Amino acid sequence: MAAFVLCGVTVASRSAARLLLPVRRTDTLTLSRTWRSARLEPATGRRFVSHLGTRGAAGALVAAAAVCAAAIGHFYTAEMAAKVEEKLKRRKKKEDGEEEEEEEDVMKRCARFMSRPVTDVEVLRRNPRDTSTRMELLIMETQAEFCRALEHVDGGTFRVDRWQREEGGGGISCVLQDGKVFEKAGVNVSVVFGHLTEEAAKQMRSRGKVLKGKDGKLPFRAMGVSSVIHPKNPHIPTVHFNYRYFEIEEADGSKQWWFGGGTDLTPVYVDEADALHFHGTLKEACDKHDPQYYSRFKEWCDRYFYIRHRGETRGIGGIFFDDLDAPSREEAFSFVRSCARTVVPCYLPIVRKHLSDTFTAREKEWQQVRRGRYVEFNLVYDRGVKFGLATPGSRIESILMSLPLTARWEYMHEPPKGSREAEMLEVLRKPKDWV
Amino acid sequence: MAAFVLCGVTVASRSAARLLLPVRRTDTLTLSRTWRSARLEPATGRRFVSHLGTRGAAGALVAAAAVCAAAIGHFYTAEMAAKVEEKLKRRKKKEDGEEEEEEEDVMKRCARFMSRPVTDVEVLRRNPRDTSTRMELLIMETQAEFCRALEHVDGGTFRVDRWQREEGGGGISCVLQDGKVFEKAGVNVSVVFGHLTEEAAKQMRSRGKVLKGKDGKLPFRAMGVSSVIHPKNPHIPTVHFNYRYFEIEEADGSKQWWFGGGTDLTPVYVDEADALHFHGTLKEACDKHDPQYYSRFKEWCDRYFYIRHRGETRGIGGIFFDDLDAPSREEAFSFVRSCARTVVPCYLPIVRKHLSDTFTAREKEWQQVRRGRYVEFNLVYDRGVKFGLATPGSRIESILMSLPLTARWEYMHEPPKGSREAEMLEVLRKPKDWV
Secondary structure, three states: OOOOOOEOOOHHHHHHHHHHOEEOOOOOOOEOOOOOOOEEOOOOOOEEOOOEOOOEOHHHHHHHHHHHHHHHOOOOOHHHHHHHHHHHHHHHHHHHOHHHHHHOOHHHHHOOOOOOOOOOHHHHHHOOOOHHHHHHHHHHHHHHHHHHHHHHHHOOOOEEEEEEOOOOEEEEEEEEEOOOOEEEEEEEEEEEEEEEEHHHHHHHOOOOOOOOOEOOEEEEEEEEEEEEEEEOOOOOOEEEEEEEEEEEEOOOOOEEEEEEEEEEEEOOOOOHHHHHHHHHHHHHHHHOOOOOHHHHHHHHHHHHOEEOOOOEEOOOEEEEEEEEOOOOHHHHHHHHHHHHOOHHHHHHHHHHHHOOOOOOHHHHHHHHHHHHHHHHHHHHOOHHHHHHHHOOOOOHHHHHHHOOOEEEOOOOOOOOOOOHHHHHHHHHHOOOOOO | OOOOOOEOOOHHHHHHHHHHOEEOOOOOOOEOOOOOOOEEOOOOOOEEOOOEOOOEOHHHHHHHHHHHHHHHOOOOOHHHHHHHHHHHHHHHHHHHOHHHHHHOOHHHHHOOOOOOOOOOHHHHHHOOOOHHHHHHHHHHHHHHHHHHHHHHHHOOOOEEEEEEOOOOEEEEEEEEEOOOOEEEEEEEEEEEEEEEEHHHHHHHOOOOOOOOOEOOEEEEEEEEEEEEEEEOOOOOOEEEEEEEEEEEEOOOOOEEEEEEEEEEEEOOOOOHHHHHHHHHHHHHHHHOOOOOHHHHHHHHHHHHOEEHHHOEEOOOEEEEEEEEOOOOHHHHHHHHHHHHOOHHHHHHHHHHHHOOOOOOHHHHHHHHHHHHHHHHHHHHHOHHHHHHHHOOOOOHHHHHHHOOOEEEOOOOOOOOOOOHHHHHHHHHHOOOOOO
């Protein structure tokens, strides 16, 4: 067996490499000082490399992945490795030329979606530079990319439900339930519009800014993509992301707009390499736009996904932001686009890495207990869920598709000291800086 | 096999009889007009008699139960039947002479509890006629009676946790988890005191009455017993009850006091005989105190245990009341005592009736889906849970012990038309009058 020197061409390729490559020998590894991360997996005895400081030739990565995959006899074939390479190349191209891609014919882009968009395609074609058009296409694209990537790993197919909202707009809910890999995977797009009361408009902004409506009513338009993925294997973490855009028109005709969003990870066991990969990928996406974004939004995430009555965060965090209306709409949109496009490279390599991990009944039970905590957060604290449940005409099944297929509540559950379960709890009780 | 004519000596004995006795022939049954209720159990082919209009000799009941139990070869032995008879006699005696029993030495009463009371026994002995003493002894007694009855059926033992509240008071939590019959059974007593803000005091009363405190603070004392029992077998319903008493002292020294409580049933399949027994038993307890109580508190229960975002009640209801401060403290206490003492006769006969029911994987899965709804109600709407989670220093494990051990959320779950699951949903969507 061989150790591998990883390339550093793009965020995505490095990230994938960190996680795809099981290393059988450890003696030739050179770790960077800041990202120390080669660790021995207790469950499998395999060692994973992550965030290597040295950089090599890009091609070596894929070839090495193929060799190694064949050796361990699991999901990685040469063919798949080639697909990964192709995907990474496309991703690089996309990052280099995002603007051009947006210029692509709307019809062509729509053809790749899980369903036609909520807004009539003709309307989108006529207004290609409107932020609402660009955002709707981005969230549809994010949904499709993520669903396809998950289907590819799982072998199952997403059920696609289009729904309409009486008061205006609608959505597309994609759910894959009881698959081979995923217990429940939901990816939801919604584009809604109508009128809000001043009170509701205030609640929609976390800063609670007062907006003046005509006769107390404010025309609004809101759209977003949101997703929660609960895998079966307790070594594959749950992921959640949500990217959204709001427009509200005040009485004087001026338009308020803002973006919100975030991506966060909820493992049930600490896997430092996974955490480094996940946070590292998000950090790099943030850093391209503002060097302060990552640390600000990482802290916000830890604060937001906090189960107060348990004194625990829901998971190991990621990024979370709201009310983003600076420095300009163009730049804010560009940042959100970067975030949305990191979802697949943030998560899929982690899924693939753990696909063949074995697990015990105890590990499965601990996952179920943590699922219970996930439910507690979502039903007690999550602002989106609370807003949705309280709003007449909401599509409840789309709001609650974030709940796991199964969960467990044990009275006075306390993992033994020194156990891997206790190690996880420690991290949840005192969030770490991963990168 | 024989049909049985049931006695009508007390509520409890009739109730037990309705449910304990499987009847193999149906031709000799005479049903009352109002409580028509002999029904064929589709799962077992057995027929259960309930609410018979004819009345016979008390002794026949127990003897018949013993014979029949031997015939079906399950939990009912002659010895158990004798125990039931003994219990029913004690219950009759108790109802006839509640006052005398209360005069019994406090120490003697305490000896039967799951733990010593929260308040020092010496303090209770010195103030035997105080409502707070009488209520504390009542809730401790209710906890003990219920726990013993469940232990007897399950074969397991309750774990007993005494806990203290830093701000004043404490509680006793009894939990039986993963037993033979019960997936999770929790029976909690708490007696707490301290000072409330005017806002918190207002929230504690459902009528939201404003109370004036000295410097905005109000000394209060609150106590209650609450319980949720989640059985394993989907044919045994979940039960919940809670009986509580509050005292608040206003700035002028005047004391506000009130009682609250209720008992409600959450089956996952409609069993009319069970529903009739449960509601009938509650109605008789209510009727002894005020002929309007049952219908008023039954409606309140349907209104309160309503999962708004699903358009469903949590279960088939029972009774629920709050802010009860009339006609006098003595009479209100006496009513609450009657309610608390119907818990065992309301529920245990239903448990016993279904102990040996077989069930399919589909039935178990439907139970798990309904458990999910139970979690939704408890975390999103239940006032007690919300108040508890938002109150610093609460004992979270006691508040959340009401959550089931396991639950399930399926996307777009909809039972087939005409199925027993659909029949249940219909009742939850449109509450019925059972008696």
